[in-house]
Amino acid sequence: MSSSPDSGAHETVDRLFERRVEPVNQILANADNVARACHAVSRRFHDGGKLVVFGNGGASTDAQHVAVEFVHPVIVGKRALPAISLTSDVATVTGVATGSGEGLDEVFAHQIRHLADPGDIALGISTDGNCANVLRGLRESGDLGLLTVGLVGGDGGAMADSGIDHVLTARATDPRVVKEVHVTVYHILWELVHVFLEQPGALTSEGAA
Secondary structure, three states: OOOOHHHHHHHHHHHHHHHHHHHHHHHHHOHHHHHHHHHHHHHHHHOOOOEEEEEOOHHHHHHHHHHHHHHOOOOOOOOOOOEEEOOOOHHHHHHHHOOOOOOHHHHHHHHHHHHOOOOOEEEEEEOOOOOHHHHHHHHHHHHHOOEEEEEEEOOOHHHHHOOOOEEEEEOOOOHHHHHHHHHHHHHHHHHHHHHHHOOOOOOOHHHHO
16 A cells, blocks of 8 residues: 555655754754853953854855844844954955955955954854865954854864864754754854843853853
8 A cells, every 4th residue: 555645745844854853953962062152252242342254155145144133133122233244245255256366265364354353253154164265264363363153064074173262063964954053053142142241240250260
């Protein structure tokens, strides 16, 4: 007796959900790392820093999403915080990418050198952790004294072992699943940053201990 069309559809849906369970569970299992990253970001904001976000392709839209969430909170009463996306200025990105002696690998590092301050936060987004220009931007940021955060997928790629201060990994090979987990993580980042900023003493040396 053959299975019904409904049965096949249910099995497909089950597989789609199962593909997303393990990456989410991995983030939950590493909640301490997420919280530490959020706390470190909060301290930089508290001290007057801004958030600089960047990524390629679909991750570039995530970078813009993150920036607008901080600059223009959708939740009434939440504090607006300074953030910029380095992929928003098409003229600068394409200018650097086609510039003599620069090229695509420098599109983020170049902007960081001229727009960022040592007290800022750099958040680089990559679905596999191997985007050369994202890694280059994070390394430049680290050299300049910025707090560096990598939001990556897969096994973390080159960014997993590159001296970045905080690497948060969505452990999936499907870029769609990685993106879904990334959206969840950066919304958690936004929310926890505000929680820390609203707690007296949470960002002092004693509170950070």
